[in-house]
Amino acid sequence: MITMKNIIREGNNTLRSEAKKATFPLSDEQRQLAHDMMEFLENSQDPKIAEKYQLRAGVGLAAPQVDVSLQMASVLVPSADGEAPLFKDTIVNPVIISHSVQGAALSEGEGCLSVDRDVPGYVVRHDRITLRYYDVDGNQHKIRLKNYPAIVCQHEIDHLHGVLFYDHIDHDHPFTMENEDLVID
Ligand SMILES: OCN(O)CCCc1ccccc1
Numbered sequence: 616m617i618t619m620k621n622i623i624r625e626g627n628n629t630l631r632s633e634a635k636k637a638t639f640p641l642s643d644e645q646r647q648l649a650h651d652m653m654e655f656l657e658n659s660q661d662p663k664i665a666e667k668y669q670l671r672a673g674v675g676l677a678a679p680q681v682d683v684s685l686q687m688a689s690v691l692v693p694s695a696d697g698e699a700p701l702f703k704d705t706i707v708n709p710v711i712i713s714h715s716v717q718g719a720a721l722s723e724g725e726g727c728l729s730v731d732r733d734v735p736g737y738v739v740r741h742d743r744i745t746l747r748y749y750d751v752d753g754n755q756h757k758i759r760l761k762n763y764p765a766i767v768c769q770h771e772i773d774h775l776h777g778v779l780f781y782d783h784i785d786h787d788h789p790f791t792m793e794n795e796d797l798v799i800d
């Protein structure tokens with residue numbers, strides 16, 4: 616199972632690299648990694664398991680964060696009421712093919728399992744995106760996401776291109792944003 620010791624931190628060059636596009640069929644090792652990444656997210660969101668293994672809760676995990684420079688990221692965005700997740704899948708070779716002009720940022724800012732410090736500020740992203748990706752079986756998906764799930768997927772896709780959340784923060788005006796942009800709680 617993946618634990619925090621498997622997650623690389625700032626300073627490791629893999630975090631700042633362009634990850635390699637996956638080719639299908641994925642190898643057994645790559646399929647196993649996808650399974651392990653999703654399992655980490657589920658474990659990290661279970662208070663008992665997270666406590667037992669000292670896991671930081673995560674709603675996404677990208678392969679470069681476990682030092683595998685491959686365009687693959689697992690996303691598990693739970694719903695507020697404990698029903699079905701807002702979004703759950705492992706996205707391979709994801710591409711944002713269109714997006715809203717309107718931006719959005721989480722009111723609390725963002726964090727990252729690979730960043731062991733708080734970096735305050737709005738991370739302004741697209742509020743709505745149309746995402747094309749492949750699942751681990753090579754099936755193509757084209758989906759529209761908005762608000763929190765859209766923000767999480769953009770955070771993960773950034774990892775595949777060596778971008779970290781605080782690259783988007785204007786450190787001179789960390790909590791300033793355009794009038795029409797949304798602040799999401
Ligand atoms: O890359 C995943 N990760 O570092 C875990 C945190 C994910 C995340 C946190 C806040 C807003 C969007 C995404």
Ligand code: NI
Nearest residue numbers: 726727728729
């Ligand atoms: Ni991250």
